[in-house]
Amino acid sequence: MNSIIMSLENVTFTYAPEDESVRPAVADLSFTIEEGEWIALVGHNGSGKSTIAKLMNGLLFPNSGKVTAMGKPMSEETLWDIRSQMGMVFQNPDNQFVGATVQDDVAFALENNGVPHEEMVVRVKESLRQVKMEDYMDQEPHHLSGGQKQRVAIAGALALRPRLLILDEATSMLDPQGRMEVIETIRELRKATGLTVISITHDLEEAALADRLIVMNQGHKQLEGSPEQVFRSGSELIKLGLDLPFAMRMTHLLRKEGVDIKGEHMTEDELVDELWTSYSKM
Amino acid sequence: MDILLQDVGYSYAKDTPFEKRALHHVNLHIPSGSYTAIIGHTGSGKSTVLQHLNALLKPTEGTVMIGERKIEEGTKAKNLRDIRRQVGIVFQFPEQQLFDETVLKDIMFGPLNYGVPEEEASRRARELVQQLGLPEDVLEKSPFDLSGGQMRRVAIAGVLAMEPDVLVLDEPTAGLDPRGRREIMDLFYRLHVEKGLTTVLVTHSMEDAARYADQIAIMHGGKCVVTGDPVTIFSNEEQLHDYRLEPPRSVRLQRQFEEKMGIKLDAISLTEEALAKNIAQALQKGRDAE
Amino acid sequence: MIEKMIFGRYIPGDSIVHRMDPRAKILFVFIFIAVVFVANNALTYGILLGFTLFVVFLSKIRLYFLVTGLKPVFILLIFTFLLHIFFTREGDVLLSIGFIEIYEEGLRQGIFLSVRFLVLVFITSILTLTTSPISITDGIETLLGPFKRVKLPVHELALMMSISLRFIPTLMDETGKIMKAQMARGSDISSGPVKERIKAVVPLLIPLFVSAFKRAEDLATAMEVRGYRGGEGRTRYRQLDWGFKDTFSMALLVGLTAVLWYYRT
Numbered sequence A: 001m002n003s004i005i006m007s008l009e010n011v012t013f014t015y016a017p018e019d020e021s022v023r024p025a026v027a028d029l030s031f032t033i034e035e036g037e038w039i040a041l042v043g044h045n046g047s048g049k050s051t052i053a054k055l056m057n058g059l060l061f062p063n064s065g066k067v068t069a070m071g072k073p074m075s076e077e078t079l080w081d082i083r084s085q086m087g088m089v090f091q092n093p094d095n096q097f098v099g100a101t102v103q104d105d106v107a108f109a110l111e112n113n114g115v116p117h118e119e120m121v122v123r124v125k126e127s128l129r130q131v132k133m134e135d136y137m138d139q140e141p142h143h144l145s146g147g148q149k150q151r152v153a154i155a156g157a158l159a160l161r162p163r164l165l166i167l168d169e170a171t172s173m174l175d176p177q178g179r180m181e182v183i184e185t186i187r188e189l190r191k192a193t194g195l196t197v198i199s200i201t202h203d204l205e206e207a208a209l210a211d212r213l214i215v216m217n218q219g220h221k222q223l224e225g226s227p228e229q230v231f232r233s234g235s236e237l238i239k240l241g242l243d244l245p246f247a248m249r250m251t252h253l254l255r256k257e258g259v260d261i262k263g264e265h266m267t268e269d270e271l272v273d274e275l276w277t278s279y280s281k282m
Numbered sequence B: 001m002d003i004l005l006q007d008v009g010y011s012y013a014k015d016t017p018f019e020k021r022a023l024h025h026v027n028l029h030i031p032s033g034s035y036t037a038i039i040g041h042t043g044s045g046k047s048t049v050l051q052h053l054n055a056l057l058k059p060t061e062g063t064v065m066i067g068e069r070k071i072e073e074g075t076k077a078k079n080l081r082d083i084r085r086q087v088g089i090v091f092q093f094p095e096q097q098l099f100d101e102t103v104l105k106d107i108m109f110g111p112l113n114y115g116v117p118e119e120e121a122s123r124r125a126r127e128l129v130q131q132l133g134l135p136e137d138v139l140e141k142s143p144f145d146l147s148g149g150q151m152r153r154v155a156i157a158g159v160l161a162m163e164p165d166v167l168v169l170d171e172p173t174a175g176l177d178p179r180g181r182r183e184i185m186d187l188f189y190r191l192h193v194e195k196g197l198t199t200v201l202v203t204h205s206m207e208d209a210a211r212y213a214d215q216i217a218i219m220h221g222g223k224c225v226v227t228g229d230p231v232t233i234f235s236n237e238e239q240l241h242d243y244r245l246e247p248p249r250s251v252r253l254q255r256q257f258e259e260k261m262g263i264k265l266d267a268i269s270l271t272e273e274a275l276a277k278n279i280a281q282a283l284q285k286g287r288d289a290e
Numbered sequence C: 001m002i003e004k005m006i007f008g009r010y011i012p013g014d015s016i017v018h019r020m021d022p023r024a025k026i027l028f029v030f031i032f033i034a035v036v037f038v039a040n041n042a043l044t045y046g047i048l049l050g051f052t053l054f055v056v057f058l059s060k061i062r063l064y065f066l067v068t069g070l071k072p073v074f075i076l077l078i079f080t081f082l083l084h085i086f087f088t089r090e091g092d093v094l095l096s097i098g099f100i101e102i103y104e105e106g107l108r109q110g111i112f113l114s115v116r117f118l119v120l121v122f123i124t125s126i127l128t129l130t131t132s133p134i135s136i137t138d139g140i141e142t143l144l145g146p147f148k149r150v151k152l153p154v155h156e157l158a159l160m161m162s163i164s165l166r167f168i169p170t171l172m173d174e175t176g177k178i179m180k181a182q183m184a185r186g187s188d189i190s191s192g193p194v195k196e197r198i199k200a201v202v203p204l205l206i207p208l209f210v211s212a213f214k215r216a217e218d219l220a221t222a223m224e225v226r227g228y229r230g231g232e233g234r235t236r237y238r239q240l241d242w243g244f245k246d247t248f249s250m251a252l253l254v255g256l257t258a259v260l261w262y263y264r265t
Helices: A049-056 A079-083 A102-112 A117-130 A146-158 A176-193 A227-232 A234-239 A246-256 A268-281 B046-052 B080-086 B103-113 B118-131 B136-140 B148-160 B178-194 B206-212 B230-235 B237-242 B249-261 B272-289 C022-038 C042-059 C063-069 C071-087 C104-130 C133-143 C145-150 C154-183 C194-199 C202-225 C244-263
Strands: A004-013 A026-034 A038-042 A064-069 A086-089 A164-168 A196-201 A212-217 A220-225 B003-012 B020-030 B035-039 B061-066 B069-071 B087-090 B166-170 B198-202 B215-220 B223-228 C093-097 C100-103
Touching: A004 A049, A026 A049, A026 A064, A026 A196, A026 A220, A038 A049, A049 A064, A049 A164, A049 A196, A086 A146, A102 A117, A102 A146, A117 A146, A117 A176, A146 A164, A146 A176, A164 A176, A176 A196, A212 A227, A220 A227, A220 A234, A227 A234, A246 A268, A246 B249, A246 B272, A268 B249, A268 B272, B003 B046, B020 B046, B020 B061, B035 B046, B035 B206, B046 B166, B046 B198, B069 B080, B080 B087, B087 B148, B103 B118, B103 B136, B103 B148, B118 B136, B118 B148, B148 B178, B166 B178, B178 B198, B178 B206, B198 B206, B206 B230, B206 B249, B215 B230, B223 B230, B230 B237, B249 B272, C022 C104, C022 C133, C022 C244, C042 C063, C042 C104, C042 C244, C063 C071, C063 C104, C071 C100, C071 C104, C093 C104, C100 C104, C133 C145, C133 C154, C145 C154, C154 C202
Parallel strands: A038 A196, A038 A212, A086 A164, A164 A196, B020 B223, B035 B198, B035 B215, B087 B166, B166 B198
Antiparallel strands: A004 A026, A004 A064, A212 A220, B003 B020, B003 B061, B061 B069, B215 B223, C093 C100
């Protein structure tokens, strides 16, 4: 049985507690995340996703309900200990680059936690290798692409050897190439270390890679389940301002054109396979 | 209004130790009324070309013809203002340009700078807010109180309010969620058709380029290496690959389908809808042949 | 224009000067500034100039870069030179054209002052050209270390400095971008009548401030999440390494002072 790394119980948060007319950013939200899972929190802009990220690392505290992280209830006392066990990567690649060069930035969290110098050198190298940025040690941030900066940010989080990595819309400001780089990095990390990952995103292709999706709408949890389960509710997702993975969109369009397709396909390979099977039977 | 780049070269920080060459001998013709997509991977010179289209940058070599105006290295900054009204640019993350107290004033900023009467400017602002699907009460709000998606729309309205003949779009949907992205791209296309605008779209999305454009230009290493219509450009996968680009997903799926089935579809599918139609037809044909 | 200036910029390299400890370089510059004033005759000024050119040579920065990059400084230099030539009225008259008379002492003073100015500008430029801003910050932080005892927030100041330096290129880019976006909306700060230009400042400054505040907020969050709680209990990733060449540079400076002292009049 895996241990629970993060849980929210009936959490409600509003940015304007005195104003009743303002809809809470997060309302009565509950979920748990086990060690080793990859969870995607999905929702359109303004669905409350980013507020959840802030609740999970103690930048905000709920008005009611309980946040438990790493087996400890989130409070002023446990905050720093919890944070030292989780890494976070934010949306804007420029605004989280603290160091003057790549290696300085990766070392920042280590410095804060008082890691001795010799250990730091080892860990900085190791983390940069994990994100394939070891050739850029001395680069300054304005010479890096968005995708590279985000990978450095991931390395900075990994240097602390966290139990949990939270990606708060980490790919949304990147070009397709940068997005691919970051997603690929996460996949490889997962394969190599089995690190627990929570990615907050509106990119359904990214979400489709997760083990489990939690779909948010207006501060509520709308849907939860494996990508297959969630994407099966097709039109409901579109109503929420989201989209379907490409293969599923194609499946729907083909059905509309009168092509008989039985399955709900997550990938192009599966879709083509079914077309081939039914076609060759004719 | 035609825009013509002839043998354009551009260097940043010319004649210094920090000189950086961004463009080499770029030739590009943007015919009046066309929808041109400029594609190319990051650092290929797309953004530099874009800034030449309304004389924000002047070429360090060659000439740019914007309508009747000729822009070259020594061209005086005077009278460029008029060009900038005719050629509107929506920059990447345009919400960064918002500054005024209210949305209304911010949208009116451009037109007022060009001497449009206050009443007319305000009428345009109201109309645009509606067209862009923003609630009417947004007009009197501060732009900084809006959500990210709304700010984007207000910024776009600020450019459209100048009623340009040419609309240049630099990744206008970056960072938006899927619904917002679709709505805004569809709106630009509608304007392109209804108002007969000349549209230039700089994008990373091959899907958008294939769906909307009638002319495509590929930038690579500071050069404009190919121009052509979408069918020709996206049929030539080898060429795309040379420039580190990929065909749109619908074309990729089409190729996958064709390989597996051992047949060729009649036409290249530039959009998902077209692909669905083409596959349905091919399967139907196969069935009829039985 | 700004992009042509090299004052305060860093050109990466691998010369012996580049590899020196930043503390040594900072100390060197400060001591050198004082030593310059020891010179008072042709020979000592000549030695000073020779020494400076030797340092430039060691730094492997091309003299051409230095000269073209420091053009605005040279204008100032020529101006002070002329000022001295025309307004010093001591010694023999060397030349007189109409009402302009040039005295020997004026020429001497003009040349000396120019050389003094030149070597100061060269040496300080070499410091910034061969030392990355972050190393300078590190150097200053360690040199100011003893002042922590008197409650000077040395660490915080150094961090502030390094973050500001880190964000300069980002904010410069952003200024350019916003300027262009507003220019595209017909508000032009770089041409037109002064009144119009002043009016064009607001649409530029407000977005810049808004964005800078947003960045600061994001950065603060990112730092907090990464466990930043002030200087207490922090370790340092960057270690400064005072080596033989650094001690040697100090010795060289002492030698220079001795020579200047010996030959001064």
